[in-house]
Amino acid sequence: MNNPIIISDFYPELLQSSSGNAFVIKTTNPELFQDIYKLVNQNNKLHCIYFSDLSKSLSSIDFKPEWTGIPISVFVRVLGELKQLLPKLGIIRSLNLRLFLPAHPDENLTSIKILSSLGIPTGVFFIKGEKINWSLLNDLMYYYFYTINKHADIEPFKYIADHYHHTHINFNAVYFNHPLKYIFCNKFGITSLTEANLNDGKNGDLHISELNENWKNEKKLDFERDLMLNFKHLNACSVCPGWRICLSAFKEQIEENPGCTDFFTEMLDACEFYNKTRQNKPELCSL
Amino acid sequence: MPNLLLTQKCVRSCPYCFAKKHMDESPPDDILSWNNFIYVADFIERSGHREISFLGGEPFLHPKIVDFVLYLIERDFHVNIFTSGIMNEIMFNESQQYLSGLPFEKFSIVCNLNDPKSLSFSESEAVKRFLSVFGHLVTPGFNIYKLGFDLNFLVNYINQYGMKRHIRLGLAHPIPGTKNASIPKENLPEMAKNLMRFLPVIDKFNISPGFDCGFPMCLFSNEDIGLLYKITKGNLRFGCGPAIDIGPDMKVWSCFPLSNYQKKSVYDFDTYSELYDFYMDLHRKIRIESSGLYLKCDNCIDRNRELCSGGCLSHNLHEFVNEPKLRLEEVYPDE
Numbered sequence: 308m309n310n311p312i313i314i315s316d317f318y319p320e321l322l323q324s325s326s327g328n329a330f331v332i333k334t335t336n337p338e339l340f341q342d343i344y345k346l347v348n349q350n351n352k353l354h355c356i357y358f359s360d361l362s363k364s365l366s367s368i369d370f371k372p373e374w375t376g377i378p379i380s381v382f383v384r385v386l387g388e389l390k391q392l393l394p395k396l397g398i399i400r401s402l403n404l405r406l407f408l409p410a411h412p413d414e415n416l417t418s419i420k421i422l423s424s425l426g427i428p429t430g431v432f433f434i435k436g437e438k439i440n441w442s443l444l445n446d447l448m449y450y451y452f453y454t455i456n457k458h459a460d461i462e463p464f465k466y467i468a469d470h471y472h473h474t475h476i477n478f479n480a481v482y483f484n485h486p487l488k489y490i491f492c493n494k495f496g497i498t499s500l501t502e503a504n505l506n507d508g509k510n511g512d513l514h515i516s517e518l519n520e521n522w523k524n525e526k527k528l529d530f531e532r533d534l535m536l537n538f539k540h541l542n543a544c545s546v547c548p549g550w551r552i553c554l555s556a557f558k559e560q561i562e563e564n565p566g567c568t569d570f571f572t573e574m575l576d577a578c579e580f581y582n583k584t585r586q587n588k589p590e591l592c593s594l
Numbered sequence: 595m596p597n598l599l600l601t602q603k604c605v606r607s608c609p610y611c612f613a614k615k616h617m618d619e620s621p622p623d624d625i626l627s628w629n630n631f632i633y634v635a636d637f638i639e640r641s642g643h644r645e646i647s648f649l650g651g652e653p654f655l656h657p658k659i660v661d662f663v664l665y666l667i668e669r670d671f672h673v674n675i676f677t678s679g680i681m682n683e684i685m686f687n688e689s690q691q692y693l694s695g696l697p698f699e700k701f702s703i704v705c706n707l708n709d710p711k712s713l714s715f716s717e718s719e720a721v722k723r724f725l726s727v728f729g730h731l732v733t734p735g736f737n738i739y740k741l742g743f744d745l746n747f748l749v750n751y752i753n754q755y756g757m758k759r760h761i762r763l764g765l766a767h768p769i770p771g772t773k774n775a776s777i778p779k780e781n782l783p784e785m786a787k788n789l790m791r792f793l794p795v796i797d798k799f800n801i802s803p804g805f806d807c808g809f810p811m812c813l814f815s816n817e818d819i820g821l822l823y824k825i826t827k828g829n830l831r832f833g834c835g836p837a838i839d840i841g842p843d844m845k846v847w848s849c850f851p852l853s854n855y856q857k858k859s860v861y862d863f864d865t866y867s868e869l870y871d872f873y874m875d876l877h878r879k880i881r882i883e884s885s886g887l888y889l890k891c892d893n894c895i896d897r898n899r900e901l902c903s904g905g906c907l908s909h910n911l912h913e914f915v916n917e918p919k920l921r922l923e924e925v926y927p928d929e
Contacts, residue, residue, distance in 0.1 A: 389661045390692050393668055417628045424632055425668055446629065456636040 430462030441566025808906030
């Protein structure tokens, strides 16, 4: 089955009435993690729990050993107090977690480097309207790709490096926001390609029970057509070599905060380096 | 073990301070950033080392020192801090909460103690407060910079605060091009006699002395050396070599007396071993011009047998500064 992964809030009735689907469940309440895991996996498959609370810091979260085996992506505002987080690293490492911090404030980019150097898988995400320090982000990208010392993965760099093959990619898949992989769903089971459309009640798409194998083929044409609209006018994005990675994700701030062009162009080189390094590694034969 | 400067400012003004010239020439608000700190940790780890010392200025002036220590321990490093023990209330409380319970195998402190008679009341109280909490992690350090020194107070402190039963003895050396308190080389034999007078007391309390770099072996008679060997359980060195200091701005140099000689950047080297070899080579070249403190060092059998390095290079470099430049370029400070 080639169905998309469904993103929704925690709706127990919807989950009980659905079967054979993969879900990303969004919640702001860590107390629900175990309930979500049990309920989703009864008739469906839990792809991930998307925990987002931008009023929180990482150090304030009470990470529990009972979350073992539950795939969780955590999106919070800042790292918080490192000295309070360090005693929790043992538990964090035992869990199936990926910790995300926004690119703003600047200190978050350093916090991500700290966590990665301590073996904690992390990621950076981008909040619309918030200014990005491209120089610091570039420094983080360099750290990920070129530091020889062992360190944990940093998204979306890892995703980009693994999926970039000289054609365009959409790194928003890391944030469960890729129209060919993920689809949003409300409590009534109505799906939509974007969360905004779903919340507005506009352009409601299929019910989840109506999703079929042809879904991806139909959406792919729409997706590719939308991409090509970027080249309808001559602008900074349409002539940028890095566009094939960012897909104009930062076009709104390109005038007042240029830097994305240099950053993503450098990332192309980093991806080449990453792939060459992987090719040189001997592969174990499978027995 | 490399020394990483967290700050370029100090809370004291010790007359012998060998970092004074370097600090005077550095911006006082220059502190080590997290990004530079992680880079240095990675750099040292790549060379297979897992030990770092924090230095300054006064390292406890850095607002993130507690985070730095805990971070490195999480990465399986051993951290040592060189400190005066003098810090503000907030830093003291934070350090007490997070560092005082760490095991000595992972975290140690060398507290540079001056004679209490030379301290102000507030300095003395601050040091005592620090030692009362951290004493079990502390090895006392003492710098000899004048002939009339007294080590008895260290014995009292070790007993009172439960410090490690070892005294790290440093010999203040003249910093080339600057005036800091130090003992002229012609008076060093008298210094050695004075030091040996304290040995029976130290030994009686089961305390061992250790020499920091730059003590020449010939200051001590064979009998003295025998006694020192016994008291130190064979851990007796008369060495002088690169200590490797790394500044907050990622500049690197051999040691403070040579901080203006062939100063480089950490980024100029791929590994710590490469960096250490570079400065070892510098020491070798300087020793070609001047093998040691005294003329007799040139033909000294103990130096040739590598039992003694010939004392600190800074004594002769200090003299070369005012000479016409006729020697190897390595013996002159950077322009």
